[in-house]
Amino acid sequence: MPAMRTPSVYSQDDPLSEAIRPPETETDDERQTRLEREAEAKRVSEQIDEQLRIERENLRRKSGDVKLLLLGQAESGKSTLQKQFQLMYRPHSLDQERASWRTVIYFNVVRSIKHILNTLESWDDSLEDELDGPSGSQFVGGSNSNSRSASPFQGNAASSRSIIASLRRRLSPLVSADAALADRLSGGVTVSGSGKGGVFVRSGWQARTIENALGRRRARQSEEYDKKQDDPLVQEVSRMLEATKDEIRELWALPTVKGLIAKRRLKLDEWSEFFLRHITRVAAPDYLPSTDDILHARIQTMGVAEHVFDVNIHGKSVSWHLFDVGGARGQRHTWVPYFDDANAIIFVAPVSAFDQAKEDPRTNRIDDSLQLFTQICSSPLLKNVHLVLFLNKTDLLRTKLENGLRVQKYITSFGERSNDYETVVQYFRAHFLQVHRRNNENRRVLYTHFTSVVDTKATQRIIGNVRDSIFRGYLQSAALV
Ligand SMILES: Nc1nc2c(ncn2[C@@H]2O[C@H](COP(=O)(O)OP(=O)(O)OP(=O)(O)O)[C@@H](O)[C@H]2O)c(=O)[nH]1
Ligand SMILES: [Mg+2]
Numbered sequence: 017m018p019a020m021r022t023p024s025v026y027s028q029d030d031p032l033s034e035a036i037r038p039p040e041t042e043t044d045d046e047r048q049t050r051l052e053r054e055a056e057a058k059r060v061s062e063q064i065d066e067q068l069r070i071e072r073e074n075l076r077r078k079s080g081d082v083k084l085l086l087l088g089q090a091e092s093g094k095s096t097l098q099k100q101f102q103l104m105y106r107p108h109s110l111d112q113e114r115a116s117w118r119t120v121i122y123f124n125v126v127r128s129i130k131h132i133l134n135t136l137e138s139w140d141d142s143l144e145d146e147l148d149g150p151s152g153s154q155f156v157g158g159s160n161s162n163s164r165s166a167s168p169f170q171g172n173a174a175s176s177r178s179i180i181a182s183l184r185r186r187l188s189p190l191v192s193a194d195a196a197l198a199d200r201l202s203g204g205v206t207v208s209g210s211g212k213g214g215v216f217v218r219s220g221w222q223a224r225t226i227e228n229a230l231g232r233r234r235a236r237q238s239e240e241y242d243k244k245q246d247d248p249l250v251q252e253v254s255r256m257l258e259a260t261k262d263e264i265r266e267l268w269a270l271p272t273v274k275g276l277i278a279k280r281r282l283k284l285d286e287w288s289e290f291f292l293r294h295i296t297r298v299a300a301p302d303y304l305p306s307t308d309d310i311l312h313a314r315i316q317t318m319g320v321a322e323h324v325f326d327v328n329i330h331g332k333s334v335s336w337h338l339f340d341v342g343g344a345r346g347q348r349h350t351w352v353p354y355f356d357d358a359n360a361i362i363f364v365a366p367v368s369a370f371d372q373a374k375e376d377p378r379t380n381r382i383d384d385s386l387q388l389f390t391q392i393c394s395s396p397l398l399k400n401v402h403l404v405l406f407l408n409k410t411d412l413l414r415t416k417l418e419n420g421l422r423v424q425k426y427i428t429s430f431g432e433r434s435n436d437y438e439t440v441v442q443y444f445r446a447h448f449l450q451v452h453r454r455n456n457e458n459r460r461v462l463y464t465h466f467t468s469v470v471d472t473k474a475t476q477r478i479i480g481n482v483r484d485s486i487f488r489g490y491l492q493s494a495a496l497v
Contacts, residue, residue, distance in 0.1 A: 081335045082327070082486065085354055087392060088364035089384050090343040090375060091285075093408045093469045095317050097364060098340040099310060100475045105325035105336075110310065117305045120313045121291060121298060122253045123197040128288035129264060130191045132273060133184050135282045176272060186263045190256045196249055201315065254301060261299035268292045286412055287314040311470045317342040319350050329487050345375050348388075355395065360402035360486045363389055364469075367444045368412035371426045380426060382444065386451055393455035402489045404463045404482055405448055407441060411468040441466055 038050060086094040102110050257264075267273065276282035284292075290312045291298055298309070305313070323338040339358075341351050369381035376384070389405075392398060414437050417423075423430045423440055433439050445464060452462045463485055469475050 081337060082360070083337045083339070083354075083358045084360045084362065084486070085339045085341065085351070085358045086362050086364060087341060087351065087388075088343050088406075088408075089366070089381065089388060090316065090345075090347075091314075091369075092343055092364040092366045092385070093406070093467075094340050094343060094364050095315070096311055097362065097406070097408075097469045097475070098321075098323055098338055100469055100472065100479060101325060101336075101338055102323065103307065103472065104476050104479055105327060110307070114305055114310065117310045117313055118254075118303065119197065119200060119247065119250050120315045121305055121309060122250065122257065123194075123201060124287050124314055125257070125264075125291050125295070125298060126190060126194050126197060126253070128284060128292060129187055129267065130194055131284070131288070132267060132282065133187065133191065135276060136180055136184075136272065139276065139281060179266075180270070180272070183263050183267050187260055187267070190253070190260055193249070193253050193256065197253065200247070200249055254303065257299040258301050261295060264292070264295050264299065268295065285314065286409075287312050307472070308470070311472070316344065318347065320354060327483060329483070334487075352397075355397040358398065358401050360404065360489075361392065361398065362404045362406055362482065363392060364406045364408050365389065365444075365448065366409040366412075367407045367441060368409035368416060370413075370423055370440075370444075371416070371421060382427065382447075386447055389448060390451050390455060393452050399458050400460075402463075402486050403452075403460060404465070404485070405452075406465050406467045406469070406478075407445060407448070408467045408469055410437075410441065410466050411471065413437065413440065 038047070042050070086097060088094055099110070273282065277284065291309075294309070297303065317340055319342055321340045323340065325336045325338065326333045327336045328334075339354050341347065341354075365385040366381065369385075372381045373379055374381060379387075393403070417435060417437055417440060422435055423443075424432070424435070430440075430443060433443065445466075448464070449462065456462075463482070465478050465482075467475060467478060
């Protein structure tokens with residue numbers, strides 16, 4: 017057999033490498049020619065790949081499918097908007113998932129209680145001063161207005177502390193279900209990330225939560241049998257919720273808690289407040305989430321989830337592929353592969369977030385949205401894409417302004433403008449329009465909507481409107497092909 021070969025970059029075991037291995041007698045000139053030849057071959061190969069990609073893309077276009085990307089920062093409302101599409105074009109599929117949303121909603125509730133208790137603990141000693149001192153609250157009226165007069169610390173701090181301690185003790189088994197629920201939702205894999213929800217989820221988790229609960233049984237048992245099996249963890253949490261619903265209500269009604277919210281020492285997410293307000297219903301033993309509950313449930317998206325809907329237009333059914341992306345900073349690199357054959361984008365920007373700086377404490381969330389929107393508008397890959405902007409969470413914006421929160425405090429350039437809803441939304445809209453104008457070589461149109469995507473009736477009307485405008489643009493571009 018041959019003599020021992022010297023180590024080389026060409027694999028010794030791979031027969032293909034062996035075949036293309038340069039002869040050991042290769043001169044410098046020969047080597048130069050070979051490298052040039054190889055570079056040319058690589059270029060040709062890449063050209064072929066690109067042609068194949070274009071052909072695939074043309075085929076896809078001819079097939080008539082529409083690709084729509086939902087983009088925007090974390091918690092902007094993309095997945096909620098996706099649910100509205102689902103509700104409109106595949107309502108029975110939401111019904112099939114309904115029961116499994118319980119896991120998410122329980123998780124949202126348990127996380128909220130944990131957050132309240134942790135905040136109470138860290139403020140325990142200074143609560144008295146904080147809540148009884150001169151009021152610096154920006155809030156007037158609403159549920160916050162009576163927080164001071166009703167402070168439990170007026171005269172009886174010790175008893176208030178003991179109430180909190182007792183609530184903490186009684187709620188501790190429920191709170192400790194937090195990790196197990198998180199684990200269940202992430203499909204048994206804990207992935208750390210910057211997102212606030214702390215749990216990442218891929219599409220298809222609804223089916224997986226049930227699968228996990230059943231110990232990933234491989235046997236094909238009858239569906240009837242599967243349906244009867246409920247996740248023991250979810251059942252256990254349900255029992256605990258039922259047993260402690262009075263304590264949860266008590267905690268939520270504590271003047272101390274209301275006071276901390278008013279002072280912005282305790283910051284609760286919108287979904288926390290929503291489910292705590294509805295705790296009697298959510299904690300009922302036979303609880304089945306309503307559509308409204310599902311729209312308010314919060315679970316962070318990981319990667320990109322594709323949803324396909326058949327959309328009827330002028331009597332013709334067209335498949336729409338909706339891509340719901342994870343908006344957290346660590347997730348944004350996953351978007352790019354979806355850019356080059358997208359037909360349309362809905363960019364979702366939460367305008368209620370002007371007082372927040374979540375992922376990066378130095379960046380106001382509206383600023384983050386504007387920066388992201390700049391990148392989207394200026395991306396060469398997206399220059400022919402139909403562009404729609406949703407200025408979302410207008411309901412929450414309205415409430416914040418009604419509660420006396422001043423925009424100027426967080427966005428100094430707002431200046432002395434009037435702090436009313438109309439002025440504020442138009443001010444934000446103008447900023448987005450400016451970004452678009454400055455990055456608009458193709459003179460494409462930007463369609464803007466003020467939305468609250470948890471509002472089904474209004475959102476479905478807007479979806480119809482967006483569908484028609486995308487379709488008009490789509491027909492025009494198809495005519496040019
Ligand atoms: N009140 C109100 N809540 C909203 C609105 N839009 C979204 N939400 C809530 O905000 C939370 C976050 O919404 P998601 O749809 O999960 O956000 P996302 O953009 O998919 O977030 P990522 O998956 O992390 O990128 C959910 O609890 C929603 O119910 C809105 O217009 N009004
Ligand atoms: Mg999402």
